[in-house]
Amino acid sequence: MRFLICASILALAAACAKPGDRMVSADGTVAVGRLVAVSGGEADFGSFTLPVPQAPARVTLRSGASYYGDVSMADRMLQIAFDGGTAGARMKDVSSIVWGDTAVESILFDVPACAGWVNTHLVMVRGTPISIASGGRAVFGTGSSGPEGLERTATTVSTVPEARDGSLVARIGEEGGQFTVGTAWSGTAAADGELWLVVNTPAERPSSGTYTVTISAGEAPGRGVTAIYPSRR
Numbered sequence: 548m549r550f551l552i553c554a555s556i557l558a559l560a561a562a563c564a565k566p567g568d569r570m571v572s573a574d575g576t577v578a579v580g581r582l583v584a585v586s587g588g589e590a591d592f593g594s595f596t597l598p599v600p601q602a603p604a605r606v607t608l609r610s611g612a613s614y615y616g617d618v619s620m621a622d623r624m625l626q627i628a629f630d631g632g633t634a635g636a637r638m639k640d641v642s643s644i645v646w647g648d649t650a651v652e653s654i655l656f657d658v659p660a661c662a663g664w665v666n667t668h669l670v671m672v673r674g675t676p677i678s679i680a681s682g683g684r685a686v687f688g689t690g691s692s693g694p695e696g697l698e699r700t701a702t703t704v705s706t707v708p709e710a711r712d713g714s715l716v717a718r719i720g721e722e723g724g725q726f727t728v729g730t731a732w733s734g735t736a737a738a739d740g741e742l743w744l745v746v747n748t749p750a751e752r753p754s755s756g757t758y759t760v761t762i763s764a765g766e767a768p769g770r771g772v773t774a775i776y777p778s779r780r
Contacts, residue, residue: 548729561640566636569655570597570778573647577655580688582638582777585620600646603629607642615720618644638777647772654762655776658715660685660746660754663706667744670764671719678733679716681760688752689713696747702752709746715758736764 568582570590580592588601606614606627616629623638658681659663671677682696689712690697696711707716707725715728720740726732728744742762748754 568592569780571655571772571774571776572597572750582620582775585618585625585775586646599775602646605643605645606636607775608636608640609642610640613735621641631746639779641777644775644777646774654760656745656760657757658746658760660687660713660748660756660758662746664718664743664745667742667762669742669764670740671738671740672762673736673739675736675764676733677736677742678681678731678763679717679728680731681728681758682730683756683758685713685746685754685756685758687713687746687754687756689749691756693730694758696727702749704749704751705747706750707721707747710747712747712749716745716747716761719744 549594553760567579570578570582570592571652572578578592578595578597580594580658581591582590583764584591588598589596590599599758602616603616606616606618606625609703614627614634616627616633618628619626620638625636625638625641625644627634627636654667684691684693689702690712691710694713694715696714702708705712710716710725710727716725717728717732718725719736719738721743723738723740723743742764744760746754746756746758755756
């Protein structure tokens with residue numbers, strides 16, 4: 548099965564912070580900010596610019612529509628020029644803009660501590676290689692931590708009692724077995740279904756903070772891929 552990079556920036560509860568526009572350069576560098584323009588081989592974030600290939604890109608909309616052509620952006624409107632015509636879309640309706648090809652499907656997005664279980668909408672097939680990496684900080688009723696969680700067993704009122712408070716936990720399918728991701732995890736999908744993630748916090752207690760998570764599924768990644776993941780703002 549062949550994959551292309553896509554993105555899923557989820558609109559969660561109003562209390563959770565929304566991420567900015569994300570860009571992953573060909574060397575793996577991740578930039579976050581508000582994208583102002585794309586033109587002339589550059590992505591302009593206002594206070595800094597980054598190079599993008601002067602070549603056609605694959606544009607995927609949140610509706611599922613897909614286009615392949617030369618892209619430019621101004622005033623939060625994306626224009627795609629392709630053989631036979633042009634298309635336009637508001638940036639908040641764009642899921643991803645990808646230059647280059649890859650055998651891996653990747654998602655980069657935020658998992659807020661206040662959100663409970665988050666559906667990545669990344670469909671796993673049993674046996675598919677998966678790599679997950681995360682970072683960030685969460686504050687919750689029993690303390691604060693990064694994705695590894697506190698160095699003790701979670702309380703019985705936590706979302707996943709057998710995992711550490713504050714740890715990043717995953718499951719495949721709504722009823723799938725849960726496993727701790729922490730800052731990094733790799734393995735194969737044990738079942739078919741969508742991948743879900745949660746910051747393991749005590750239930751009914753206020754929590755804040757966000758973990759930024761990168762998920763890759765499929766065979767060895769391609770090289771030289773540049774991708775932009777617009778926010779929904």
